[in-house]
Amino acid sequence: MPEILEDKARTPVPALDAVPEPWNYNPSAWPQRVRVSLLAAVGFLVAAYMGLYQLGLIRDVWDPVFGDQTLKVLDSDASHRMSRWMRVGDSLFGSLAYLGDIVFAMAGSTRRWQYRPWLVVLFGIDVIPLGIVSVILVITQGFVVQAWCFLCLVSAAISLGLIFLAYDEVWSSLKFLRRVWVRSGGDLGVWWRVLWGKPHDAAVRAGEDIVKWREH
Amino acid sequence: MWPRVFEISLGAWLAVSPFVFEYDLDGDRFLWWNSHLCAAAAIAAALASFSPRLERAHAVTVAVGLWLVATGYLFVPFSGPVPPEYQNFVMVGWLLVMFAVLPSRSATPPRAWEDWWRERRRG
Numbered sequence: 001m002p003e004i005l006e007d008k009a010r011t012p013v014p015a016l017d018a019v020p021e022p023w024n025y026n027p028s029a030w031p032q033r034v035r036v037s038l039l040a041a042v043g044f045l046v047a048a049y050m051g052l053y054q055l056g057l058i059r060d061v062w063d064p065v066f067g068d069q070t071l072k073v074l075d076s077d078a079s080h081r082m083s084r085w086m087r088v089g090d091s092l093f094g095s096l097a098y099l100g101d102i103v104f105a106m107a108g109s110t111r112r113w114q115y116r117p118w119l120v121v122l123f124g125i126d127v128i129p130l131g132i133v134s135v136i137l138v139i140t141q142g143f144v145v146q147a148w149c150f151l152c153l154v155s156a157a158i159s160l161g162l163i164f165l166a167y168d169e170v171w172s173s174l175k176f177l178r179r180v181w182v183r184s185g186g187d188l189g190v191w192w193r194v195l196w197g198k199p200h201d202a203a204v205r206a207g208e209d210i211v212k213w214r215e216h
Numbered sequence: 217m218w219p220r221v222f223e224i225s226l227g228a229w230l231a232v233s234p235f236v237f238e239y240d241l242d243g244d245r246f247l248w249w250n251s252h253l254c255a256a257a258a259i260a261a262a263l264a265s266f267s268p269r270l271e272r273a274h275a276v277t278v279a280v281g282l283w284l285v286a287t288g289y290l291f292v293p294f295s296g297p298v299p300p301e302y303q304n305f306v307m308v309g310w311l312l313v314m315f316a317v318l319p320s321r322s323a324t325p326p327r328a329w330e331d332w333w334r335e336r337r338r339g
Contacts, residue, residue, distance in 0.1 A: 013333050087302065088288075088306050
């Protein structure tokens with residue numbers, strides 16, 4: 001078995017830098033994931049800053065466009081209702097989600113789309129559905145409260161940017177999981193174990209199926 | 217091992233929280249014990265995870281984190297404001313869950329996969 005890219009000192013698993021379909025780069029590579037983390041870090045700071053206001057630790061929030069409308073949004077009934085559900089300020093909860101994006105982006109090998117699908121799926125859930133929900137909440141809040149908040153809109157834009165940066169890896173992982181299902185002949189038990197990072201022949205073949213660049 | 221280091225730090229924060237939030241010692245026995253027991257459990261589980269035999273001990277911390285989040289729903293009426301102590305529990309709880317689900321050696325594939333490949337090469 002040829003293993004050009006294998007790093008024997010660290011792991012006996014071959015070709016961690018393989019390129020999965022349909023991309024011509026590895027979406028689990030470090031530069032890809034660091035990019036996500038950096039953008040999520042900006043999102044974290046923006047959300048945490050507004051969280052400080054909701055905690056009562058600062059008295060004002062910077063807004064170069066809508067002025068004191070920001071405070072109307074952050075003090076609105078809509079915001080308070082969400083905070084009641086989450087038990088902490090909604091901005092603070094948002095900052096938690098951004099922090100999750102960073103943490104889940106940084107864990108795993110550069111072939112985690114195959115060897116830790118659960119982690120990529122968790123990362124994907126944090127970035128994509130949660131991101132979309134937060135964007136929708138920010139926009140509806142604007143219409144309900146009849147006030148707009150510049151940093152909330154910045155945060156929504158960051159959420160969309162994160163989806164754009166992260167969907168490729170999630171897509172490869174889902175594609176891989178689909179191939180595992182096919183390769184295992186529709187064996188739910190095998191599929192479930194592979195999802196959680198357990199080895200199986202079907203997972204190796206499914207991986208080979210969607211790796212474009214092969215190690216020869 | 218970086219997730220374990222964060223868990224220990226969060227545990228340390230939880231352990232000093234009673235002093236930061238100035239819990240009332242007579243009225244808040246539960247808050248006091250909850251902070252200290254959860255802190256001890258999270259730190260102990262993280263430290264235990266450094267030993268190869270107890271590698272997965274940090275799974276305990278997922279339960280600790282979920283419990284901390286649950287306290288915010290169980291012991292605070294839904295209508296009123298959430299006291300800072302409980303907001304702290306909820307935040308630290310989510311953070312603990314976030315880190316505790318991560319494996320200790322995460323930069324390389326899971327050990328089961330490594331063993332599998334080693335085996336396959338030998339065979």
